Amino acid sequence: MPHSSAHSARALRDAIANGQLTAEAACQAALDRIAARDPELHAFHTVFAERALERARALDRSTGPRGPLHGVPIALKDNITVAGTVTTAGSKMLATYRPPYDATVVERLEAAGAIVIGKTICDEFSMGSSTENCAFGPSRNPWNPDRAPGGSSGGSAVAVAAGMTPLALGSDTGGSIRQPAAFCGVVGLKPTYGRVSRYGLIAYASSLDQIGPFATTVRDAALCLDVISGPDPKDSTAAAVEPPKFEAALTGDIAGLRVGVPRGWLREGVDTEVMARFEESLATLERLGAVVSEIELPHSRVAVPVYYLVATAEASANLARFDGVRYGYRAPDARDLGEMYDRTRDQGFGPEVKRRIMLGTYVLSAGYYDAYYVKAQQVRTLIRRDFDEAFADVDVVATPTTPTAAFPLGALRDDPLKMYLADTFTVSAPLAGLPAISVPCGWTDDRLPVGLQLTGRAWDEATILRVADAFERTRH
Numbered sequence: 001m002p003h004s005s006a007h008s009a010r011a012l013r014d015a016i017a018n019g020q021l022t023a024e025a026a027c028q029a030a031l032d033r034i035a036a037r038d039p040e041l042h043a044f045h046t047v048f049a050e051r052a053l054e055r056a057r058a059l060d061r062s063t064g065p066r067g068p069l070h071g072v073p074i075a076l077k078d079n080i081t082v083a084g085t086v087t088t089a090g091s092k093m094l095a096t097y098r099p100p101y102d103a104t105v106v107e108r109l110e111a112a113g114a115i116v117i118g119k120t121i122c123d124e125f126s127m128g129s130s131t132e133n134c135a136f137g138p139s140r141n142p143w144n145p146d147r148a149p150g151g152s153s154g155g156s157a158v159a160v161a162a163g164m165t166p167l168a169l170g171s172d173t174g175g176s177i178r179q180p181a182a183f184c185g186v187v188g189l190k191p192t193y194g195r196v197s198r199y200g201l202i203a204y205a206s207s208l209d210q211i212g213p214f215a216t217t218v219r220d221a222a223l224c225l226d227v228i229s230g231p232d233p234k235d236s237t238a239a240a241v242e243p244p245k246f247e248a249a250l251t252g253d254i255a256g257l258r259v260g261v262p263r264g265w266l267r268e269g270v271d272t273e274v275m276a277r278f279e280e281s282l283a284t285l286e287r288l289g290a291v292v293s294e295i296e297l298p299h300s301r302v303a304v305p306v307y308y309l310v311a312t313a314e315a316s317a318n319l320a321r322f323d324g325v326r327y328g329y330r331a332p333d334a335r336d337l338g339e340m341y342d343r344t345r346d347q348g349f350g351p352e353v354k355r356r357i358m359l360g361t362y363v364l365s366a367g368y369y370d371a372y373y374v375k376a377q378q379v380r381t382l383i384r385r386d387f388d389e390a391f392a393d394v395d396v397v398a399t400p401t402t403p404t405a406a407f408p409l410g411a412l413r414d415d416p417l418k419m420y421l422a423d424t425f426t427v428s429a430p431l432a433g434l435p436a437i438s439v440p441c442g443w444t445d446d447r448l449p450v451g452l453q454l455t456g457r458a459w460d461e462a463t464i465l466r467v468a469d470a471f472e473r474t475r476h
């Protein structure tokens, strides 16, 4: 069955440090678990068994200081570059692309002793909520293989939920870490915009994208954020703000903490079982000493349309680079350059990516720019201001992570608008640049996990991690 905190990254690191286990044995155990579970769940696109085992042996031989993730296997969403290994972003366009450089997060993880074990299935260029838009997918939900794992970072959520690796990285633009975390019953954190370097992350929507961890415990997510966060000369959008020690913030004490609940927004249509788990979670937070009150986030009700204008506009610009000339797929047999561009993009991109490029190009075009793109940016500002006002009175905002638990694979594939509504509660935080976490908060009657989402002030991951950790302790 899926995870337990006995398989936490910390427990594993400590077992290796105490000599109970070698890094090689930990790595082999992860590879064995992948061999046993992945044929059914398909979390991984590639597994680097040899590279990982070699690295584990080197760690076992080393006598130098041990990093905070010494010997811990980790999986990466397949839109994060690892030098010399295939990085596809879930697209046929990049099916054979081998980047010549490591992402900054990869450098930092490896410097901390983590072992990158493979790359996980994701929706093509991170566009989707189920991994069904992946050219090599989908992954399956470990709690019920007929259900979607969520997306776009679905494979990473599955890897952690099924106990294949204790940690994984994903990227979140409109919910792609938090929604699959909720669907798979694990912790998922989207940090503040600018907290984690995106050098080596294949861009989807540059004003929103952020890398963050999946873990079985809040403490592991904090530990991982401690390793990957902080300024980076290679990414000017990684803010020059020294992060605090996130793990040290997990005191277990939330007495007096103010939790805001945007009841008006929740009336948008939340499944009754999800709503019941949410109300129980609020009662738990109150028992822990938190003070729950109602707040207003009036403009978040239109966050989904705002997101799908801003994100597609940015995607249409970011994806212009895939033209068959510089890297990636090139259509054969074109008679001239124009035809080569056309055919390459027609054959290389899947239908959802094409839909978004067309929508994004449309909203940026003369005549529609003011009506759609500029208007969306204006409403985005109003969404952010609502949060600023709310945070004058409360310390965190609580909502369900998703309006429903995991939907069946195939159920929304032909209805993109319904699929977009899976993002109802997750798109506001990235639009406002804020950190948000999804922590497991219970089950539906048919044993599917439900997630509680906590959104914090910019740069204040410490508070949402502290609340999520205190909440999680009541559940073990």
Ligand code: GLN
Pocket: 126, 127, 128, 129, 151, 152, 171, 172, 173, 174, 175, 176, 177, 204, 311, 423
């Ligand atoms: N599901 C959303 C989308 O399709 C969010 C994706 C993401 O965060 N990358 O765009």
